Amino acid sequence: xxxxxxxxxxxxxxxxxxxxxxxxxxxxxxxxxxxxxxxxxxxxxxxxxxxxxxxxxxxxxxxxxxxxxxxxxxxxxxxxxxxxxxxxxxxxxxxxxxxxxxxxxxxxxxxxxxxxxxxxxxxxxxxxxxxxxxxxxxxxxxxxxxxxxxxxxxxxxxxxxxxxxxxxxxxxxxxxxxxxxxxxxxxxxxxxxxxxxxxxxxxxxx
Numbered sequence: 635x636x637x638x639x640x641x642x643x644x645x646x647x648x649x650x651x652x653x654x655x656x657x658x659x660x661x662x663x664x665x666x667x668x669x670x671x672x673x674x675x676x677x678x679x680x681x682x683x684x685x686x687x688x689x690x691x692x693x694x695x696x697x698x699x700x701x702x703x704x705x706x707x708x709x710x711x712x713x714x715x716x717x718x719x720x721x722x723x724x725x726x727x728x729x730x731x732x733x734x735x736x737x738x739x740x741x742x743x744x745x746x747x748x749x750x751x752x753x754x755x756x757x758x759x760x761x762x763x764x765x766x767x768x769x770x771x772x773x774x775x776x777x778x779x780x781x782x783x784x785x786x787x788x789x790x791x792x793x794x795x796x797x798x799x800x801x802x803x804x805x806x807x808x809x810x811x812x813x814x815x816x817x818x819x820x821x822x823x824x825x826x827x828x829x830x831x832x833x834x835x836x837x838x839x840x
Contacts, residue, residue: 635818638702640678645695647729649736653698658825659706659739663730663764664746665756666712669776672808673746674699674709677817684709694726696733705825708733708740714756734767742770742824744817749775749789749805753796761797771801772820779807 646652664670674684678701697709710733711726734740743764747753753761764771775793778786786805794803804820806813 635815635822637679640680640683640699640701642683643698643700643706645697647695649732652696652733652737653700653706656739657700657704657706658741659708659737660821660824661708661710661734661737661740661743661769662746663710663734663743663760664712664774664776665714665748665754668712668746668748669808670709670712670746673774673776673806674707676808676811676814678707694722696729705821706739708737710734713760714754731763734764734769740769742772742820743767744772744774744820746774746776747793747797749778749781749786749793753793758797761799765799770824771799772817773797773799773801773803774813774817775803775805777807777809778805778812779810 643653644651662670662674671684675681678684678699683699684697694711696711699707699709701707710730713723713726713730734743745757745761745764747757761771761773773793775790778789781789790803790805804813804816806817808814
């Protein structure tokens with residue numbers, strides 16, 4: 635995918651602030667510190683468009699990025715960070731749930747999981763909820779460059795088993811550019827025929 639333009643548009647906390655031009659959207663969901671910002675920057679061919687914070691849990695809004703004037707990325711707040719207050723976590727989850735269940739232009743969700751560890755209780759709960767929304771999902775196992783090559787396949791299978799997901803699990807490394815082209819293939823498949831949505835419906839399940 636050739637990136638001709640990529641720009642940050644807006645940070646929102648409520649539906650009235652969401653962009654309303656009808657561009658198909660792809661959402662990125664994951665625990666704090668799973669590598670979401672690094673992955674977004676790699677996908678967009680930018681070094682610092684999505685801010686990488688040294689303080690997990692700092693992102694408290696939905697950040698929207700417009701890509702090639704054709705699609706939009708929605709970067710959701712990281713969940714599961716213990717040092718965020720219980721009230722803040724509740725607010726984040728309500729905001730995320732509203733977006734994921736009511737955003738009509740949402741065509742695909744990338745659910746990011748750290749490949750070095752089994753999915754947490756928060757990961758499992760989030761994935762179950764995502765399955766209930768009916769939006770197509772691709773599970774993205776991040777940071778696979780930090781695993782021995784002989785353990786990558788087993789890690790991906792373990793993640794899929796623990797999540798009990800019918801959707802693909804894709805190993806990705808932003809640092810080594812592994813899996814980036816495959817992510818773009820999923821994005822294009824889900825958004826290229828936005829009039830009918832048939833491509834999104836045909837995302838492979840294993």
